[in-house]
Each structure stands twice: as C-alpha cells, then as structure tokens.
Amino acid sequence: MVSKRIIHSLFKSSDCLGKEIWHFRYRKPIRLKNCALTSCASINSLVLDDCLDEENEYYPSIVHPRVTKDNGYLDHTYYLLLLDSCLSEGSIVDAKKLHGKLLTLGFGADYRIGARFLDIYVASGDLSSALQVFDSLPSGTRNESCWNLLLSGFSQMKRNDVVLNLFSRMIRENVSPDECTFSEVLQACSDSKVAFSFRDVEQIHALIMRYGLGSKLIVSNRLIDLYSKNGFVDSSKQVFEDMVVRDSSSWVAMLSGFCKNKREEDAILLYKDMRKFGVIPTPYVFSSVTSASTKIEAFNLGEQLHASIYKWGLLSNVFVSNALVTLYSRCGYLTLAEQVFAEMPQKDGVTYNSLISGLSLKGFSDKALQLFEKMQLSSLKPDCVTIASLLGACASLGALQKGRQLHSYATKAGLCSDSIIEGSLLDLYVKCSDIETAHKFFLGSQMENTVLWNVMLVGYGQMGLKLFRKMQDHGIRSDNIGFASAISACAGIQALDQGQQIHAQSVVSGYSLDHSIGNALIFLYARCGRIQDAYAAFDKIDTKDIISWNGLVSGFAQSGFYEEALQVFSRLHEDGVEANMFTYGSAVSAAANITNIKQGKQIHARIVKTGYNGETEASNVLITLLQCGEEGFRY
DNA sequence: ATAGGGTTAG
Secondary structure: EEHHHHHHHHHOEEEOOOEEEEOOOOEEEEEOOOOOOOOOOHHHHHHHHHOOOOOOOEHHHHHOOOOOOOOOOOHHHHHHHHHHHHHHHHHHHHHHHHHHHHHHOOOOHHHHHHHHHHHHHHHHOHHHHHHHHHOOOHHHHHHHHHHHHHHHHHHHOOOOHHOOOOOOHHHHHHOOOHHHHHHHHHHHHHHHOOOOHHHHHHHHHHHHHOOOOOOHHHHHHHHHHHHOOOOOHHHHHHHHOOOOOOHHHHHHHHHHHHHHHHHHHHHHHHHHHHOOOOOOOOOHHHHHHHHHHHHHHHHHHHOOOEEEOOHHHOOOOOOHHHHHHHHHHOOOOHHHHHHHHHHHOOOOOHHHHHHHHHHHOOHHHHHHHHHHHHHHHHOOOHHHHHHHHHHHHHHHOOOOOHHHHHHHHHHHOOOOOHHHHHHHHHHHHHHHOHHHHHHHHHOOOOOOOOOHHHHHHHOOHHHHHHHHHHHOOOOOOOHHHHHHHHHHHHHHHHHHHHHHHHHHHHHHOOOOOHHHHHHHHHHHHHOOOOHHHHHHHHHOOOOOOOHHHHHHHHHHHHOEEEEHHHHHHHHHHHOOOOOOOOHHHHHHHHHHHOOOOOHHHHHHHHHHHOHHHHOOHHHHHHHOOOOOOOOOOOO
C-alpha cells in the first residue's frame, strides 16, 4: 500500500494539464481542466477519492493500467504504481501487456521500471522474459540486486547451470557479489548433480574471502555444506571452526556434513559439543544424530537421544520419529520400533518404509508383509523403497508367489525402471531358484547395473565366475562387491590362482583397502588351506568384523582344518566378538568332524543362549554331531 | 536453507 502523500507528490510533479486520463469510477477517459496543479484539488480528488479507503490508504488494485491516449504526462513513478497493482493482483498477463505498452512509449531503458519488471518475471517464473529485460537494461544500471534477483530466479527453478554462468558473467563484468549472491551460487553448486573438485570449491572459497564475505553466516553455512557434499569434510570443519558466530544451521550443516561422509563418531562428538555450548537442538539435529548412531549401531546413545527428544517435545516431528524407528529396527529392537511407530501422531511413507525395512532385514518377513497391507489401507502409496524392502523379505522367505505379485504391482506403479528394484527383483528370482525368469530378467535389463551382475555371480556359484569374465569382456567395471563375490566364488571351488588373480585386478582398480574384498581374501586362503596366508590377510584388516572371523572359521572348517577352525572360534569368543549363525554352523561342523563332543556342547550352549537355535544351519549340524554318538548328548 | 527410508556380499 502506498500512502496518500506519495500520490500527492506524484501528481504535483506531473505536467498533466489538458491531458486525458482514465477515470476509474466512470470507466472512461476524461480531460483534465486547465487549473493550477498546486491547487488542483480536483485532479487529486478525481483519482485519489477512488483510490483511497476510509483509512486513507491506497489500494493499487483499484487502479487499472488502462491509461489511455497517454502522451507522457505520466512518469515512471506512476507506472511503478500501476505495476504494483498488477503484482498485488498477481496478474502476470496484465503486467506483460503493460510492459509492452511501456516499451512502445519508450520507457524500456528506465532502470526503475526495468528492475520492477525483472522482479515480476522472476517472481512469476517467466525467466526468459526476465533475462530479456535484464539484457535490455543499460549495463551501468545493473547493480548487484538486479543480478541477485536473476540468480535467485534461476536458482529456484533449479537451473543451476544458468546460475553459475550468470555468476561468472557477473564477475567478468566487475559487479561485486554480496552475501546474497554467494548464498545463491553456493546453493546452486550444492544442488548441482556434477561433483566439484577440491580446487573448484577452494576457488569459490577464495572469492568469498576476496570480497570480504567470510564472516557472513549464510555464506559460511553453505560453504560448509558445499565442501561436505563433495567429500571434503575436513575443510568444512575448518570453516566451521573458524566461524566467530554460529547459528543453529551452522551446527546442523556440520553435523550433516559428518553424516554424509561416514564420520558418525565425529557427528556424535559434535552433538555433545553443541549441547555443552548450550545450543538449543532442532529437529534437524536430532534426525541427523539419531541416524548417525543408527549407522554405527550405538544403541545406548540412541536411547539417550530418545529421552532428549522426548524432553524437547520433538517426538511429534515425523523426521525425528522416523529416525528413531530406523534406529530401533537396525539394532534389532523391533518391539521398540513398533512402539515408536504406534505412538506417532502423524506417519508418512518413510515411517512405514522404516519399519517395513527393519522387519524385513531382521527376518520378520511376514510382519513386514502385513504392515504393507496396512499401509495400502491408509492413503499412503508404497514407493520404490517399500517394494525393494518387501522383495528382500520375499527373497529370504522364498515366497516366489508373493514376490511375483509385488513385481506386477511395481510394473503397474511404474517403479520397475528403478535400479534397486531391478536388483531386488533379480535377487528374488535367483534366491527362489526360478532360474528361467532370472535369466530372462537379467538379459532384458541394463548391462551397466553392476548389482545385477553381482546377484548373478553370487547366485550362480561357479557359473558366476564365467559371468564375471563376460562382464569384463563387455568392458563393464566391477565394484568391490563384484570382486569380493568373485573371489569368494573362487574360494568355493578352491581355485586359489584364479582368486589371487582377481584380487590383483581389484587392487589395480583401486580397491586395495576395501573391507569386503579383504574379507573375501581371508576366506579364499582359509578355504584353500593356506593357513599362514589366511592369518596374514586377517591381520591386514584394520576393523575386523564377524565376517572377517567367519572367513577363518568357515574357511578352515571347509578345508578340513577343523582344529584350526575351533581354535579361531575360541579366540573369537575370548575377544568378546558376537558370533552369528554362520559362525556357529561352521564351528559345530568342525567339532562334529573330529567328534569333539566337549566343545560341541559348549558351542550348543552358546547357540541356545544367543537364540540361534531356531536357525536351521546350526541345528542341522548339531544333529550331525548328535549322530556322532555320544550318549547323554541331547538336542 | 539445513533432516528420516531401499538392492547385491561370508
């Protein structure tokens, strides 16, 4: 709204005597009488009376841009008011008409009018018109706010390439960017699909410092984000630590930076620091930190977080509670996960997906499928993530029929082009031994999807190795899981040379430090009876997990080094490592083979204690052990 | 502006 005074001075400054103007009430043009403007109450009242309400405030919507037979008595200020009227009514069509008229009237070069149109076009998303107006402005009048307007327009439309081009043009034309400029530019860089090299980000950083904007909060926050998104989290940390003033977003940016770069421990330490500094945690903080503790399975910390979240009254936040559902699911506390789920006042697709994937992963496939039914009854639509989890559940259940239903659901919903859905579908058919469908599916899919090769490689055992060669013949690069699976396949047929060769290839491909490949190598040596090499490979792994240990135990057990296998099993026990069903299976089998009833019984006791006695693999071998014939041994 | 869920592996 514009005050009465502005309109007054507007009319005073205009030489409008004897001209025709549009009368808004009569809806027709009238000619202004020959009277002195300073005392021209008639003109003022003529227009103003119609435009003012009781509170003497001007409503632009009453003014309509149909000023006829204009000879130029109305200046740009008047047109700016008219433009405001178009804007307040949101009528881009009117604005465009007016623009056309102004151009014919010769107002095109007027900076203020141009800037206003720029604003209108950017706000309405008509960026090509915006760009036209921008280019038609005399270059001397294009100040940084014009540039920023244009930048923010393209940034909102996610045209990041244009944003970056405009930015470099801006620098070339010697316009000084301000914090708004960098805020948009950094945002565009972060959203861009293209990865930035360290040098790229550093150059942007240097520019920021050159223009003296290093202390601006929004700039630093986005810089932290940009460094992190491209994997340079240590530089993010540097920026964060150099900040004199931080706001809540700075902490969140740093937290999520650590989370994005698998630095969960750092994220958790940062959270503790943040609390020490007395920063009030936001939902963003809790969803990030909870997710970080999920990833490293820090269940105790997760419980503490749950308590804090409750204390801050943030359980009603969907993001936060979803993170909690995932936390409890992944740590195996499905009852707690279900409890959080049940108490959520609002649920979204991710809420369902979190619990469904948790149930599927932990073997509660039936429950996962039931929850899927429930989800369909609610108005929420299952998506790729839902289907992928459920396909996993079906694969482990061997539920081919249900899996096929999901397949047709996914086809109807248009989800089948998703590469992860493809992977889990193929895995379903392979695990359910529907070789024909699996083969057809594989041949009909994109060759570049390495997961599909891996699924085939694993599922087809020895045949898999041939496929692995074929993959290489096609020039498709394998990934760490492909190499690991191929090496394991070699282990299975005790093809040491071939396995070593593939390992050498993986090193050439840059996977020399990969965990999965290291574990596979342990298994290869152990399975081929190379005890010392196996231990050497084992020692090379810096963070040994149960799979590393299993490589030794099951490898030795399968190659007939039963005592060795049992020794490793005892060591594992002493080291306080949690065995799983594969470990127990191999250990019991080793004990059975050398009829070591005493150790067999000990293992049995632990199996019962850990609840793995429901697992067929260990139980079957226990029965074998029983058949070895020790009296009094009962399963 | 910054946050949560999915496939292959022994």
